[in-house]
Amino acid sequence: MSVTIKDVAKKAGVSPSTVSRVLSNNSRISKETSQKVRDIMDELGYHPNIMAKSLVSKTTQSICVILPKPAEELFMNMFFMELIRGIVTQANRSGYDVLISSGANEQEEVEAVSRLLNGKRVDGAILLYSRKDDKVVDFLQNNNHPFVLVGRSPKYPDLLSVDNDNVQAAYDATQHLINLGHQRIGFVSGPPSHIVSRDRLEGYTRAMEDSNLSMSKDWIVEGEFLQESGYRAMSFFMNLPERPTALLVVDDLVSLGVLRGLHELGYKVPQDLCLVSFNNIAIAELSTPPISSVDIGIYNLGYTASQALIQSVTHVGENQFQKRHIIPHRLVIRESSIFSPTKSEVNTRMNI
Template sequence: MSVTIKDVAKMVGVAPSTVSRVIANHPRISAETSKKVRKAMEDLGYHPNVMAKSLVSKTTRTIGVVLPRPAEELLLNFFFYELIRGVLAQLTRSNYDLLMAGGSNEHEELETVTRLVRSGRVDGLLLLYSRASDPVIHFLHEEKVPFVLLGRSLDYEDVPSVDNDNVQAAFDATNHLIAQGQKRIGFVSGPSKLAMTQDRLMGYRKALTEAGLPFKDSWVVEGEFLLESGYRAMAYIMSQPEPPTALVVIDDVVAFGVLKGLTELNYRIPQDVAIVSFNNIALTELTMPPLSSVDVGTYQLGYTASQMVLRMIQQVEITARQIIPHRLVVRESSLLTVPPHA
């Protein structure tokens, strides 16, 4: 005979409705009661019927994660692995599943998200990017679907989001190079439509302005979050009559491409070109030389974003915009052993 909710409730000495609330991760159930109920479920071998529960509660216990475009970035950039790890940690803890979705262009993305929402396949969504004039964000905002944005919305002030202070992070990275005596500092950027790119470019320019150093359009190169993008950027930026002697790079994987390109061009790092990038993925310690990088708390970004969307689904009040602290991790790629070029 199969074990029922009533059997679990009887063993713990609570009402069956309390067991149901524990299974649903209701916020009003105490941690002590939840622990006792879950232990009884384990001891009795009770497993909730997810399909039946979904029909009754009209929930799927599934969160959709909308990947950035192009989706290949997820497979080639370790930042997204760490981000998804944080998302999964919170969802697993709350007995939710994850469904990944995306599209190769703006139209496909909107079609995919519309289908997920209208078919009731997800209870909420996480968007792992933030772009200007994004029809997906507009659709979700208008439909009042629980969703959380990684980054800040460029179009709506009230969109729930998790982000870093990217202006300050880039300001700190650029100031570090300035403190090393650098005067010609370039910027290897991401796609200009992204809020993160705009904010980091702003922080970079702000640091240069405050230090009285020049900003040159020719020292800023736009690309994608791919190693190849950083590699190609070096052929352009270092061919100039007066190339920069230091670079702020939008992302660690892009910086790996920068390192490769500079090495092939016979530049020494950091003696000829100093580098600081972002995300502080594990491989930054293994490059030659080790890469200085701004740790943006990638795991915490994913964990907090999924926590926020679950609270929205449960109609628990949240802080609409949460900022995850950053810290600059200084390694050999930005520390000069000889004076920089004049």
């Protein structure tokens, strides 16, 4: 015979309504009482009926994560895995489950989020990207569905969002290369439709202009957030009559493709070309050479996005809502941007 709320209430010495409030994370229940009730639940092996609970509370205790393209491509990039880890950790701590959905194109993404939200299968959505003229954002905004955008929307500046100051982050990374004495600095960008690509390009451009350094359109190459984009970019860059001496790369995964392309062409990093990237995923430190990268706090981006959405859904602290959350960044300097020649190399350069 299954354990009921009444069984838990009797064992804990509280009313069934108190047990229900504990299950709903009601703030009126003290921490001591809540913990006592939950301990009894564990002891008796009680599992709440989610469907019945949803009918009473008008919530599903679930949120969805919308991926920007087929998941098999995204899961190759540890950035998204770390982002989702932050989302899931915070959601679980708040008693929420996480569904993940995607589509091959924008229309499929709209259809997916429509099924989940209009079908009352989730309480809100997190978008892991921001694009110009995004149909998914339009749908969510126009239908008043709770959602959080990881990034920013030029069209809807007052959206609930979590982001970095990507303009400043790119400015800082470019300035690091300028401070090392580089004047010809290239930029391997992401898709121009993605706001993060535009913001990082703007930061790069501002830093170059502020230092009165010339820029060539040939030194800016656009691609996808994939290794292959970085690999292809090297065939182009290294065949230029006047090639860059340093590169800013939009994403660590793209940087791995850059390193592979340079290796096959017979160039070394940082001896022949210095490199700074973004995201500071684990592989950046483990690559050869280790990659200098801007740490954007990926886990915190996901954790804060999940927290902001659940607060929005449950109306916790409704009068204190902060619409735009900016996660700080920091540049982690490694060997890819700092050339420390060996003694033999110094002797060779000095003709000793």
